[in-house]
Amino acid sequence: MPxxxxxxxxxxxxxxMLPGPDLAAGAAxxxxxxxxxxxxxxxxRLEAVAExxxxxxxxxxxxxxxxxxIVxxxxxxxxxxxxxxxxQAVTxxxxxxxxxxxAAVNQICTSVDADLRVYELDLEHPTAxxxxxxxxxxEGCARAMAYGMMAVEPGVDLIALGEMGIGNTTAAAALALALFGGAATDWVGPGTGVAGRALAAxxxxxxxxxxxxxxxxxxxETMRRLGGYELAAIAGAVMAARLARIPVLIDGYAATAAAATLFAADPRALDHCxxxxxxxxxxxRRLLDRLGQEPLLDLGMRLGEGSGATLAIALVKAAAACHAGMATFAEAGVSGPA
Incomplete structure (x- = not known):
């Protein structure tokens, strides 16, 4: 902890005080x-991603x-x-x-040429x-958020945020229920693979x-009561990335629930994500609907550890490459639309 x-x-x-969009860059x-x-x-959608x-x-x-x-x-x-x-020892x-x-995320990072950083938050002392x-x-929640903010370093073009923590889909479901209502059954799923009595528990x-x-x-305060140190850190990292003008790719259920606390406070807080x-x-998917987010990929993954967000880096890279590298009609001598 910091x-x-x-x-x-x-x-x-x-x-x-988070900054807004650079409308001139978007218009260009x-x-x-x-x-x-x-x-x-x-x-x-690659066109919208480039913009x-x-x-x-x-x-x-x-x-x-x-x-x-960042995990x-x-x-x-x-x-x-x-x-x-x-x-819990698995964490x-x-x-x-x-x-x-x-880990899987190591392999995916290699495949998309992304740097991987993993940060532990006091694993010997779980949340209550x-x-x-x-x-x-x-203080513990705020320190975890500050730790997440400090993990966002300059010189990075794009950040994929993920998590690792046994029990954190339970925390994600509790956050979603408290923030957006409904019943516990609306938000609880198998996580690491629980079923039957374990799912009921x-x-x-x-x-x-x-x-x-x-x-x-x-x-x-909802984050403090129902979240976790790694989820608070994700929320802090999302804010720090906005301050540093670094776009963010959010991973799965737990990471999205962490970011959703910021959305609940300000619906514009995730516009850079x-x-x-x-x-x-x-x-x-229910949570994405509440946030108005359409995921870049839908591959049936449920691993966490930033795996899905990291895989999506390839799509963002492709969008940027097409946008910057393609010739214009004038440059290529190709006739434009009539």
């Missing part, structure tokens, strides 16, 4: 798109030469209730796997069991967590 004392009020203040992208050697709209990238990088043409995947890892007290198919074991290059009270103290834990922590009324993929976790 040494500086952080508060949730400070995080609220930072959210309120839109103007160039009209002149490229293709029928209008022929590259489909989004320019708008939030604040430059034209946009570029993705230095993408980075935050933490443990959850609710895991002791058997909400996951795997023991620490996966840290060694990441370091050794043995949020079925009986808040998961984190205010997970659903009961989510319902109990929201009941025990009441109506927070403030998304940052795209969701890399739609997880097979059933609550993820």
């Amino acid at each position: 040494d500086p004392i952080a508060t949730l009020d400070e995080m609220r203040r930072i959210l309120a 992208a839109a103007e160039r798109e009209r002149r490229l050697t293709k029928p209008a709209g022929a590259l489909g 989004w990238l320019a708008t939030w990088q604040g430059r034209h043409p946009p570029d993705v030469r230095r993408p980075r995947t 935050f890892a933490a443990n959850h007290g609710v895991a002791a209730r058997g909400v996951s198919a795997y023991p 620490q074991q996966m840290m060694a796997n990441f370091a050794a290059g043995g 069991d949020f079925t009986t009270g808040p998961a984190m103290t205010e 997970k659903t009961a834990a989510v319902a109990a967590a929201v009941a025990a922590n009441g109506a927070a009324g403030d998304p940052f 795209l969701v890399g993929h739609c997880s097979a976790e059933p609550g993820h």
Whole structure:
């Protein structure tokens, strides 16, 4: 955890001062798109991605030469209730796997030429069991957000955000339920593969967590009560990326739930973000609908660890390459539309 004392009020203040889009860069992208050697709209969503990238990088043409995947890892007290198919020790074991290059995200990073950084958040001290009270103290939550902010370094063109933490789809479901309403069954899914009685226990834990922590009324307080250190760090990283004009790709259910706390506080807070993929976790699509996000990929993945967001880096790279590298009608001597 970082040494500086952080508060949730400070995080609220930072959210309120996030910069808006660079409309001039976006307009330049839109103007160039009209002149490229293709029928209008022929590259489909890649055209919108190129414009989004320019708008939030604040430059034209946009570029993705230095993408980075950031994974935050933490443990959850609710895991002791058997909400996951795997023991909590797996979180620490996966840290060694990441370091050794043995995880799926390592391979995907290599395939898209992305740098990988993995950050642990006090794995020896899980959050409290949020079925009986808040998961984190205010200082613990704010420090985790500050830690996430410090992980965003200059010189990066695009960030993919992911997580690792046994029990964190339970926390994601609790956050989604508290932020957007409904029933626990709307938001709870198999996560690491639970079913039957274990799935029922997970659903009961989510319902109990929201009941025990009441109506927070403030998304940052909701994060403190129902989130986790790695989820708070993701929210902090999303804010820091906006300040640094670095577009963000968000990973699966847990990462999206973390970012959703910012959306609940300000619907414009995620405008510099795209969701890399739609997880097979059933609550993820429901959550994407609430955020107004259309994922770049839908491959039935549910691994976490930034895998889907990292895979989507390839699409963003392709969008930028087509936008900057294609010839215009005038340059190629090709007749434009009549």
